[in-house]
Amino acid sequence: xxxxxxxxxxxxxxxxxxxxxxxxxxxxxxxxxxxxxxxxxxxxxxxxxxxxxxxxxxxxxxxxxxxxxxxxxxxxxxxxxxxxxxxxxxxxxxxxxxxxxxxxxxxxxxxxxxxxxxxxxxxxxxxxxxxxxxxxxxxxxxxxxxxxxxxxxxxxxxxxxxxxxxxxxxxxxxxxxxxxxxxxxxxxxxxxxxxxxxxxxxxxxxxxxxxxxxxxxxxxxxxxxxxxxxxxxxxxxxxxxxxxxxxxxxxxxxxxxxxxxxxxxxxxxxxxxxxxxxxx
Amino acid sequence: xxxxxxxxxxxxxxxxxxxxxxxxxxxxxxxxxxxxxxxxxxxxxxxxxxxxxxxxxxxxxxxxxxxxxxxxxxxxxxxxxxxxxxxxxxxxxxxxxxxxxxxxxxxxxxxxxxxxxxxxxxxxxxxxxxxxxxxxxxxxxxxxxxxxxxxxxxxxxxxxxxxxxxxxxxxxxxxxxxxxxxxxxxxxxxxxxxxxxxxxxxxxxxxxxxxxxxxxxxxxxxxxxxxxxxxxxxxxxxxxxxxxxxxxxxxxxxxx
Numbered sequence: 001x002x003x004x005x006x007x008x009x010x011x012x013x014x015x016x017x018x019x020x021x022x023x024x025x026x027x028x029x030x031x032x033x034x035x036x037x038x039x040x041x042x043x044x045x046x047x048x049x050x051x052x053x054x055x056x057x058x059x060x061x062x063x064x065x066x067x068x069x070x071x072x073x074x075x076x077x078x079x080x081x082x083x084x085x086x087x088x089x090x091x092x093x094x095x096x097x098x099x100x101x102x103x104x105x106x107x108x109x110x111x112x113x114x115x116x117x118x119x120x121x122x123x124x125x126x127x128x129x130x131x132x133x134x135x136x137x138x139x140x141x142x143x144x145x146x147x148x149x150x151x152x153x154x155x156x157x158x159x160x161x162x163x164x165x166x167x168x169x170x171x172x173x174x175x176x177x178x179x180x181x182x183x184x185x186x187x188x189x190x191x192x193x194x195x196x197x198x199x200x201x202x203x204x205x206x207x208x209x210x211x212x213x214x215x216x217x218x219x220x221x222x223x224x225x226x227x228x229x230x231x232x233x234x235x236x237x238x239x240x241x242x243x244x245x246x247x248x249x250x251x252x253x254x255x256x257x258x259x260x261x262x263x264x265x266x267x268x269x270x271x272x273x274x275x276x277x278x279x280x
Numbered sequence: 281x282x283x284x285x286x287x288x289x290x291x292x293x294x295x296x297x298x299x300x301x302x303x304x305x306x307x308x309x310x311x312x313x314x315x316x317x318x319x320x321x322x323x324x325x326x327x328x329x330x331x332x333x334x335x336x337x338x339x340x341x342x343x344x345x346x347x348x349x350x351x352x353x354x355x356x357x358x359x360x361x362x363x364x365x366x367x368x369x370x371x372x373x374x375x376x377x378x379x380x381x382x383x384x385x386x387x388x389x390x391x392x393x394x395x396x397x398x399x400x401x402x403x404x405x406x407x408x409x410x411x412x413x414x415x416x417x418x419x420x421x422x423x424x425x426x427x428x429x430x431x432x433x434x435x436x437x438x439x440x441x442x443x444x445x446x447x448x449x450x451x452x453x454x455x456x457x458x459x460x461x462x463x464x465x466x467x468x469x470x471x472x473x474x475x476x477x478x479x480x481x482x483x484x485x486x487x488x489x490x491x492x493x494x495x496x497x498x499x500x501x502x503x504x505x506x507x508x509x510x511x512x513x514x515x516x517x518x519x520x521x522x523x524x525x526x527x528x529x530x531x532x533x534x535x536x
């Protein structure tokens with residue numbers, strides 16, 4: 001069963017001159033961990049918005065093709081309805097926190113959809129526990145660090161019990177340590193069965209966990225496959241995507257005539273491969 | 281402006297904090313009415329002294345005293361000017377009474393604002409049949425005031441770094457200097473508002489006619505007590521003011 005399916009989907013914002021997305025064909029299956037990357041303005045954000053219907057319902061424009069989310073056509077479904085299937089986490093955490101404390105924040109979504117109060121309370125306590133938000137419970141969003149805010153924003157999105165978590169550069173406003181925490185949390189959620197689509201530039205941090213890497217450029221998908229297969233292509237450097245250090249070393253060695261057993265994604269892997277090569 | 285602190289919520293666990301905001305609202309109104317009904321020192325003092333134990337019960341004595349200290353300069357100022365300018369026969373006595381009235385008024389409303397979390401206030405409004413959108417707009421304003429203030433400061437810093445001299449020149453020039461702060465602030469705020477709207481939309485804001493609430497406020501025994509006391513006080517004060525002549529000792533005033 002496919003969870004999300006783009007069928008020849010194109011989109012142009014009302015005020016824009018060129019297409020933000022061009023003939024996108026994409027299938028996302030349950031349980032996948034997809035990382036999307038590409039230079040700015042390549043259509044990553046529009047792709048995210050298309051999954052929960054913000055495009056074309058909130059951001060108006062010209063639409064071609066279809067997006068099916070859990071077999072519902074996003075053209076004919078409301079954002080609120082799609083929100084229970086696809087949960088979006090945005091770049092700037094402070095714009096996602098609209099209430100004065102953590103409990104209210106997590107409850108906000110379910111309250112809007114008229115979920116039973118008892119059930120809301122249950123979800124709030126469950127998420128506070130799972131995302132370790134207990135120390136933040138009574139804090140004003142302004143008193144939290146960016147990383148803490150983003151964790152709360154994530155909890156608030158998960159409170160709608162979505163089937164796929166779509167995170168649009170959730171770490172770009174954060175320091176490396178908080179970024180790592182958020183990415184660990186996403187990887188954890190994926191291990192527990194959540195389908196994830198993550199837009200991220202720091203491939204060093206995510207390509208090892210991801211099951212699939214999608215490269216976008218100028219509104220099109222230019223590469224799509226297992227992270228190792230995508231990252232080894234020269235295309236990455238051509239469009240300006242920063243590939244992991246270990247993969248870079250692998251490519252440099254290959255250019256100089258040393259071929260390692262397979263493409264490494266982390267330093268650890270690289271070290272193991274070098275050891276292997278020396279023994280052989 | 282430190283005296284404004286008594287209108288700022290402080291997180292404490294006290295009998296007063298636990299009361300329903302609606303009963304506290306009625307109480308504050310009753311207390312304020314009591315001090316507005318009279319213009320003699322003794323009744324005003326009585327009304328005022330009744331409020332002190334309540335501030336103490338809210339565990340906010342220290343904060344209250346600090347604010348009063350901040351207010352004292354203003355109070356002295358009011359007293360002096362009133363004494364000098366007032367046309368009534370006993371100007372000093374009159375201005376002392378006015379000062380006590382001001383303090384009593386501030387104290388009665390501070391009991392409300394000191395102990396009601398903004399969230400509770402908006403929930404109270406919703407349950408008093410104010411539309412959710414309005415109550416939510418109010419709590420959102422409180423949410424984003426510090427964020428916008430921070431943004432204003434960083435814009436000021438950025439403009440200063442480019443050589444805009446904010447605190448120089450004559451008053452007209454200074455007002456003109458605000459323009460390079462205000463324009464970017466408005467633009468940034470509009471952008472932020474769009475992005476907030478996007479995030480609220482994707483969490484189902486406005487999706488259901490009848491939205492639910494995780495916690496609803498409910499009246500407890502204490503609230504009924506406070507409500508009845510407030511109503512009794514309110515009726516009594518109005519009755520006394522209209523139909524009863526105050527005894528001689530209550531009308532006592534300073535010789536000046």
